[in-house]
Amino acid sequence: MLKVTDLHVSYGGIHALQGISLEAPAGKIVTLIGANGAGKSSTLRAIAGLIKSKTGSITYEGEELTTLDPAAIVRRGIALSPEGRRIFPHLSVRENLLLGAYSRRDSAGIARDMEWVFDLFPRLRERSEQKGGTLSGGEQQMLAVARALMSRPQVLMLDEPSLGLAPLLVKDVFSIIERINAEGRTVLLVEQNAFAALKIAHYAYVLETGRITLHGTGEELLADQRVIQAYLGG
Amino acid sequence: MTIEIFLQHLLNGLTLGSLYALIAIGYTMVYGILRLINFAHSEIFMLGAYFVFWGVTLFHLPWPLALVAAVAAVALVGVLVDRVAYRPLRDAPRISALISAIGVSFFLQNVAIVLFKAIPREVYRPEWLENPMIMGGVRVLPLTLFVPVLSLLLMLGLMYIVYHTKPGLGMRAISKDIETSALMGVPVNSIIALTFGLGSALAAASGIMWALRYPQLQPIMGVIPGFKAFIAAVFGGIGSIPGAVIGGLVLGFLEILIVAFFPDLAGYRDAFAFVLLIVVLLVKPTGLLGARPEEKV
Ligand SMILES: Nc1ncnc2c1ncn2[C@@H]1O[C@H](COP(=O)(O)OP(=O)(O)O)[C@@H](O)[C@H]1O
Ligand SMILES: [Mg+2]
Numbered sequence: 064m065l066k067v068t069d070l071h072v073s074y075g076g077i078h079a080l081q082g083i084s085l086e087a088p089a090g091k092i093v094t095l096i097g098a099n100g101a102g103k104s105s106t107l108r109a110i111a112g113l114i115k116s117k118t119g120s121i122t123y124e125g126e127e128l129t130t131l132d133p134a135a136i137v138r139r140g141i142a143l144s145p146e147g148r149r150i151f152p153h154l155s156v157r158e159n160l161l162l163g164a165y166s167r168r169d170s171a172g173i174a175r176d177m178e179w180v181f182d183l184f185p186r187l188r189e190r191s192e193q194k195g196g197t198l199s200g201g202e203q204q205m206l207a208v209a210r211a212l213m214s215r216p217q218v219l220m221l222d223e224p225s226l227g228l229a230p231l232l233v234k235d236v237f238s239i240i241e242r243i244n245a246e247g248r249t250v251l252l253v254e255q256n257a258f259a260a261l262k263i264a265h266y267a268y269v270l271e272t273g274r275i276t277l278h279g280t281g282e283e284l285l286a287d288q289r290v291i292q293a294y295l296g297g
Numbered sequence: 298m299t300i301e302i303f304l305q306h307l308l309n310g311l312t313l314g315s316l317y318a319l320i321a322i323g324y325t326m327v328y329g330i331l332r333l334i335n336f337a338h339s340e341i342f343m344l345g346a347y348f349v350f351w352g353v354t355l356f357h358l359p360w361p362l363a364l365v366a367a368v369a370a371v372a373l374v375g376v377l378v379d380r381v382a383y384r385p386l387r388d389a390p391r392i393s394a395l396i397s398a399i400g401v402s403f404f405l406q407n408v409a410i411v412l413f414k415a416i417p418r419e420v421y422r423p424e425w426l427e428n429p430m431i432m433g434g435v436r437v438l439p440l441t442l443f444v445p446v447l448s449l450l451l452m453l454g455l456m457y458i459v460y461h462t463k464p465g466l467g468m469r470a471i472s473k474d475i476e477t478s479a480l481m482g483v484p485v486n487s488i489i490a491l492t493f494g495l496g497s498a499l500a501a502a503s504g505i506m507w508a509l510r511y512p513q514l515q516p517i518m519g520v521i522p523g524f525k526a527f528i529a530a531v532f533g534g535i536g537s538i539p540g541a542v543i544g545g546l547v548l549g550f551l552e553i554l555i556v557a558f559f560p561d562l563a564g565y566r567d568a569f570a571f572v573l574l575i576v577v578l579l580v581k582p583t584g585l586l587g588a589r590p591e592e593k594v
Contacts, residue, residue, distance in 0.1 A: 111480060137482035149477040151470055162470050165463070166482030214482060 064088050065110070065141070065218050065249065070119035072105050079105045081273040082119070086266075087218065087251045092244050094252040094260040094281070096294055097270035103253040104146050106270070107220045110251075111143040112136040123218070137166045142216035146223050146253075148207040152196025156187055159195050159206055163213030173213070180209040183239060201232040208239070218249040225256050237263055257294035261285045269294075298557075301435050306557045307550075308441050312510065314549020315448030319503035320526030321533065321541035322455060323375075323496025329472040329536035330492055332391055336398040337378055338500055339523020340405035343516065345371045345501025346420070346508035347413050353421045360423045368501045375497025376490045384486065409516035420512040444506045451502055452542060455495060459538060464491055472536065521567060525552075528574040534587025543585060548573065 065087040072080040080102045087093040095103050108114050110121055112133040121128045128136055142163075151159050160180065164173045181188035184205040190198060195206060208224055221240065225233040237259050244250050244263075254260035261267055264281035269290065277289065284290045320342055327335045348370050352363025382401045386394045426440040459465040467488040470478040479485050507522060508514060529548045533540025548570060556563045577584060 113476060113480065133479040134482045134484050137480070143480055145477060145480060149474060149480075151473050151477070153473060154466075154469060158466060158469075161463075161466060162478070162481045162483065165467065210481070 064124065065251065066120075066122045067106070067110065068120045068122075070106070070109060070121065071117045072102075072109055072114055073117055079273055080109070080116075083270070083273070083275055085268050085275065085278070087249050088266075089217070089249055090244070090247055091265040092240065092250045092252060092263055094254060094264035094267045095270055096254055096257040096260055096267060098293075099255075100272075101270040102273045103270055104222055107143055107222050107251065107253055108145075110136075110141065110220065113143075134166060137214050137216075140215070140217035141220065142211040142214045142218070143220040144207045144211035144222065144224065146226070148203045150195040150198075150203050150206050150210065152194060154195055155192050156195060156198070156206060157191045159210050160187075160213050163210035164215075166214055172215070176213055176215060180212050183212075183242070184209050201228050204228060204232075204236065208236070212243065216248065218251060219243060220251045220253075222253045223255060224252070225254065225259065233259065257290070258285075261290075303557075304435050306553055308435075308437070308445075310550035310553035311546070312441055312444045312549070313553055314546035315445045315452075316503045316507055316510075316545075317522065317526045317529045317549050318542045318545025319448055319451060319499045320522060321530040321545045322452070322538055323500045324527050324530040325533070325535055325538060325541040326468070326492050326496045328530070330468070330475075330489060331383065331387075331394070333383065333394050333398060334527070335378075335383075335496075336395075337382075337401035337405055338496070338527075339519030340402055340409070341371055341375055341378075341497045341519070342500040342504035342507070342523060343409060343514075343519035344374060344405065345504030346514050346518065347409060348501070349505050349508070350413075350418060350420060350514055360421065364502075364505055367505060368498050371501035371504075372494040372498040375493040375500075378497075379490055379493040384489070406516050413514070413516060415516060418514040420508045420514060422509055422512060426509065440509055444510065447502070447506065451499055455499065456538065458495065464488060468492055525567075525570045528570045528577075530584075532573060532577050532584055534584030536588065537584070537586040540584055540586035 067083055067085045070080050070083040083106055095106060097103050105114065109116050110128065112128065112131055116129055123139055123141060126139070128139070151162065160177055164176065167173055186202055187205055187209055190202065195203065198206060204224060208221065211219055224236050228236065233256065240250055240252065241263055252260055252264065261281040261284050267278065267281050267284045268275050269277040269284065277284065277287065279287070320338065323338050324335060327333055345367055348367035349363045352358040352366050353360060358366060378401055382397045383394050386397055426443055427438060429436050429438055459468060467478065467483040468491070470481065470483055471485055471488055475485055504519065525548060526545060529544035530541045532547065533542070533544025552566055552569055555569060556566050
């Protein structure tokens with residue numbers, strides 16, 4: 064279980080996270096929804112070790128993560144597919160995937176997982192020798208998710224995986240998230256597309272200007288009047 | 298000009314160009330990752346030459362062993378420079394690291410003056426490098442072949458590391474996006490240290506070979522070759538390793554051939570490089586193979 068307790072993050076004078084607490088139990092899909100600037104990315108980046116929190120704690124299986132650097136956190140089994148894809152445009156698809164596996168030493172296992180992600184995303188297999196920068200937006204998003212999977216994470220964090228994708232691709236992305244989860248992996252999902260996220264989530268948190276204002280099962284939030292008005296365009 | 302003499306000039310150009318290229322690679326790799334012009338790089342070059350001198354005179358090592366030991370020791374100095382002078386400034390404005398680099402450059406020069414004294418020293422050269430051979434009618438010093446051949450091997454070795462190994466993949470990744478590389482589990486600081494080590498090793502090898510060709514050691518001997526290699530890196534497209542190699546070779550050939558065909562201009566040979574720099578900056582600031590400059594976020 065991944066557990067965040069009373070997390071605070073500031074950028075200079077901006078107090079972006081003001082005491083976030085949340086839990087992602089093993090094997091569940093947990094989603095974090097909220098408007099632009101609410102602090103969703105900051106939460107994921109803090110868990111991944113990219114930004115250091117002022118106070119609060121982040122633990123995984125009881126171990127404190129806040130003192131670890133990003134590479135050590137990946138080795139603990141927590142991977143982030145960052146907002147905006149951030150693939151390496153000058154490296155081939157295969158090299159991008161190998162980077163995702165950088166923390167691993169089992170070359171046989173890496174080769175097996177390469178096949179596994181190619182099965183999940185057949186387009187990537189076709190384009191494996193192409194430079195990442197030549198892929199379409201949708202393919203780049205697939206690559207970003209596949210790359211995060213290459214570390215064989217127990218917890219996969221996805222920051223807006225459906226951003227900028229055509230509706231058909233959005234459906235693909237969400238069904239792949241469910242497939243990954245069905246294999247026993249915990250997913251912590253940040254989405255603007257609140258409806259789709261709540262539909263697949265076991266549990267959900269609503270973030271507003273650095274605070275969690277609501278939480279409940281996906282179904283509960285889908286039926287909540289405040290959520291409907293604010294995020295589901297009701 | 299006879300064909301023999303022309304070939305001789307070509308060989309000299311190749312030699313000088315390889316030496317520039319070896320230094321330029323270090324500038325370009327560090328710049329590619331940290332957007333830092335490592336001014337101390339010319340002193341790294343100088344240390345290579347002196348360390349061999351020490352190895353032979355002080356520790357009585359056989360020359361090939363002194364060469365290897367010097368390259369390894371200078372690589373360590375390069376790693377140390379990064380650790381002490383640049384790494385603490387990683388999150389500081391870029392200008393701070395640049396000033397630190399200038400400081401390290403002066404520091405190492407002055408350490409060299411204290412350790413090695415400012416008087417120029419004669420270099421030991423193994424005899425087998427100096428007995429001329431006749432090849433196809435051309436009189437060739439083994440030295441003139443030794444330099445390009447060893448340089449080529451070193452460059453191939455470097456390319457292998459950068460393009461075909463896992464740490465090399467890490468280097469290419471952090472040169473584009475340090476933060477995302479860290480997310481992938483790339484140990485950023487170790488990879489940067491490796492970059493400094495490799496770049497310094499090549500510069501040391503260049504300094505050692507330079508001292509064989511121009512056999513005089515001085516604490517400021519790195520300054521002019523360092524500047525020219527930096528220009529070569531800019532010309533080739535700073536950040537690009539193949540660009541640094543091409544830039545170094547072009548500069549070496551130009552310098553030798555201009556002096557060969559226009560002996561009256563020999564006195565200006567150091568000025569050519571700077572003219573080239575100005576032309577590049579005016580015409581194509583990204584250099585031959587350089588990418589568009591991107592601001593780091
Ligand atoms: N690098 C940064 N520097 C300064 N402010 C930042 C930075 N990143 C995020 N912020 C601010 O922190 C708040 C939360 O941002 P973010 O976590 O990106 O929100 P979200 O992902 O929910 O859109 C916003 O007010 C944003 O402007
Ligand atoms: Mg965001």
